[in-house]
Amino acid sequence: MARYMLSVFGPAERNEFGDYPSKEAMLEAFADTGAFNEMLESAGHFVFADGLEPATTATTVDGQGERPVFTDGPYLEAKEHLGGFWVIEAADLDEVLALAVQGSKACRGKVEVRPFQSAESFQALLES
């Protein structure tokens, strides 16, 4: 099994219904996403999933200098930011891509699929 992060991005500024056009649309998306999460759990893919508060609530921290520097806002300046994510396990890329299609449909957003470093690739990095 390999581990992947499935990220969903949304606009930096959200309206009163999160990223959705209406309350009904929001509730529908939540219900579909909930069902998708349950499917992930019962099929043994689920590791973790959650949604994030808007990017405007983020604080960027630089602790590399003598004194820490705190900056209001996200690290990257962008029109869209990470809004939520899943961490899941799948046999291979084909399997996770098929799951991401369902996740994208459920949450009404594009999903970025990215593999986590494996023990082997990390070891290779250490010894490079």
Added chain:
Amino acid sequence: MSESAVEAAIGRAHREEWARVVAGLARRFGDLDLAEEATAEAYVAALERWPRDGAPLNPGGWLTTTATRKAIDRLRRESHRDAKHQAAQMLADDAPSDPTGPLEDDRLRLVFTCCHPALAMEARVALTLRLLGGLTVAEIARAFLVHETTMAQRITRAKAKIKAAHVSFRVPSAGDIRERLAGVLAVVYLVFNEGYLASAGDDSLRADLTDEAIRLGRLLRMLLPYDGEVTGLLALMLLADARRAARVSHTGELVVLDEQDRSAWNRTLIIEGHTLVRERIAAVAAGEEPPGRYQLLAAINAVHTAAPSARDTDWPQIVALYDRLVALDPSPIVRLNRAIAVAELDGPDLALAEIDRLTETLDGYHAFHAARADLLRRVGRGGESRAAYDKAIRLAGNPAERAHLTRRRDQLVR
């Protein structure tokens, strides 16, 4: 064994065995990088050993055994692999996999891995040419007019993604295979088209690329003989390539279909292409599903190559085939090509009206302006024709095509 005989044996082994050796190693070691490098080393060993010892009776077996040894040597040198993992790979059975059918052929797994939809199109093309075609990085870089280091990076990055994202070395599941196969055929057709009419550079036709695409097409047909579109694509490429010698004049100018010397067409390729098209027509008549785009394009090319002259072409048949193609794929380029055929059947006025409807979407496409210039010339609108030729010449990247368009423009009566 003479030097030339050994050279020929190595060349043949390269054409016939490269993909099989890479694919077998990729399955066994689960690592494309290792498979590619070990295979390349085995061919270097062949270059050293065969002239001295003579070519082996079973070149494929010799190359596989040698490449496997090279791969194991490499794994031993790489200390970061944990010992257990390493031992498991080395203990693996030396015998080739026992294929129970073409779907079990390692080369098919390699095809689907190289053409994985998670890879950018240019990466798929590069990987396919390197791992299946056995072209060197320098050859692929030259073919696509990019710097060798850029191409090397593209291939390395694609292999790294396959590894990190865990792309499995397998044939897609029954539910996915159709769509995935369409992606594979698109890669092969792109390679063919770049050779058929190079989009840039000094060489108008790139026989190295068309030959390679046809070789890949033959391999796919061998692996998937009952797939209509696989057969259709091979037939299409054969029938298009059959006209190669007639397509560029001795002055380096592109010769359009109706002006080509048909006696210069390659009869062997035409017969082979026609046989494949007939095979598909019979299969569809026997109840298989209707033809897809490659079969329809092959059929159109079969009608063209069956005609003794442009005038004797069965234009109603060509337009009927384009109608079916438009129903399947109503893209502007398909509609442009249909309109060009309509000009022969119903006259240039009607075709021009159809083409003008595509102006907005195809304004940046040289073939659109070239077709329009030709039709405007035929209906006597010389001034507009000249302007359209100018646009087409500006947009055309192929030198032979530019030469052809320039002559046509300069022949217009002021």
